[in-house]
Amino acid sequence: MKFFVRLIVPLIVLSAVLAPTAAHANPSSAPIVVGQLWDGYVDGQRNTALPLSVLDQPSGLGASRVNRDVLYVQSEKDRQTMIAVSEHDGEVLGKYTVPIPNVYDWEDMAVGPCPAGSCIFAGDIGTNSGYAEKPDNIMSVVRVREPDLASGQTSGTLTGDYFPYVYPDGRRPDAEALAVHPVTGEIYVILKTSSGISPVYKFPNPLPKPGVVSTLIKVADLTLPIVNGKANSAQITAAAFHPRKNRLLVRTYTKVYEFRAERQSLLPFTGERVELTDTAERQGEAIEYEADGTSYFTLSEKVAAPYTLMRVDLSHRGTK
Template sequence: MIVVFVTACVALSYAAAGLPGHLNMISGLAASRRHPGILYAIQDNAGDGNVYMLDATDGSVKGVLIVQHGEEADWEDIAVGPCPDGDSCIYIADSGNTKHKSSNVVYRVKEPDYTFTQDIPLTGKYHYTWNHPMSESLMVDAAGNVFILSEATGTGSTLGQLPSSGWTSGSQAAVKTVLTLPITTANKGPLAADISPDGKQLLIKTLDHVYVWSMPDMNVKKALSHPGKAIHGYHPEHRGEAIAWSADGHGFYTEGEGSNEKLHFHSFP
């Protein structure tokens, strides 16, 4: 299958000062719905079970969420979406294979009332099975449906959906493979994905490219059945594995891995 993409343009609005030195393996970003100007960030392979609250303008750490009973083997992506009770929740995918086998777990916690360092309890823990060895990308749509993307080189990455029953069954749930993505990656990917806060746009990031889909009916499967737009003007970071829509949906943040990597904001003209 040959996929031809049209392009959409972005402008790099700013690159914040380098993140603190210990945050050198950022694997996921997500914009808070409750706290304007705050991004949630996780590190892969850190093993600390922490979610870092970053100032979106300068990259400084405002506080740390210490996830209770949230073990970390290889956290790969993070998303913000609705909780079952209608509140706002943070979703964390422990879906990497650093230890040669993915934990296949998604954690869910409520967004905190405040941004200082605090313990935060789990409100959900989802164990799943899938016929793919790992995923580096997590998305949550406006209805609270959770999606993951399998890792592949070239073509063959697939979209999987976690059945909602898995949050309450207490046993492993089988991920439903929905479709094969209409993208080609030169390296293993996708590495990150995010759905906009209004639920009407979708981003997927590979090592060197970012793609965007319009999703006016908020239907992820329908949107990804067609090619998206390749973002023109995005300049890849070193080992960049993180992407997040801004809270207003007017642009997105990216972040690379390594010492003194900068937080980048890209705006849509």
């Protein structure tokens, strides 16, 4: 497999770590069912039974910056498949194969800037793949250029750059949340823990050459409450940066939070923590802001279709 692009971005300095404030009451509206992801018609009805070869256990969402009102959804594990869907009704608009080297547990995705313009980032960052042959401590992120649906790029293979990494202490912790800064393109990985303290790591800046193993840098800890004694209420399964403000959206199995920096010059990891509306999904493992920041979407990682896309509006109370 050949790789084609490189990333060189400026460094953002993180402020001193401060404890976030207590969560607020939900400021966002009730969840809206966008629709079940569907691909064509069968007997005049929308077909929502997507085959596993097209989508299997969706665990990541990314909002396109190239295609208006389009979200990307990825399959987990070894499917190496990705689809583009309408954010209005869940219709499948594009189907792609992403040949990732040594992929085992593809947990989350994001869209962000890159030398090619706008790229999709997908993270093989989990440790629950079930593959005995997975290396003990090597994780990775792959970066591919966004397809242009308007020009006819609705199928085929997306190729790009592969960035393996290790953690500085040599451990192999579990992670399911990947976020890419909308200005700098810096890549962040957030660990999945049950303690209420979730470490945040970032890739070096600039990135090394594709294929060269990076040692991640710890930059912060996210603090989340453990609700009613349930550890999964603090386990972060997905994350996304706001496209316009210094905010970070995270979801757990039972909650959704937004971290907000006080100033534009700061990253949001240690800012105010606000509880937003959860969509109460079975095994919720995907979340993403709308491209203009006025809402956010979630999708459940069920074991089989139909997969239901949900949206929560943020604009009506000035929270966008």
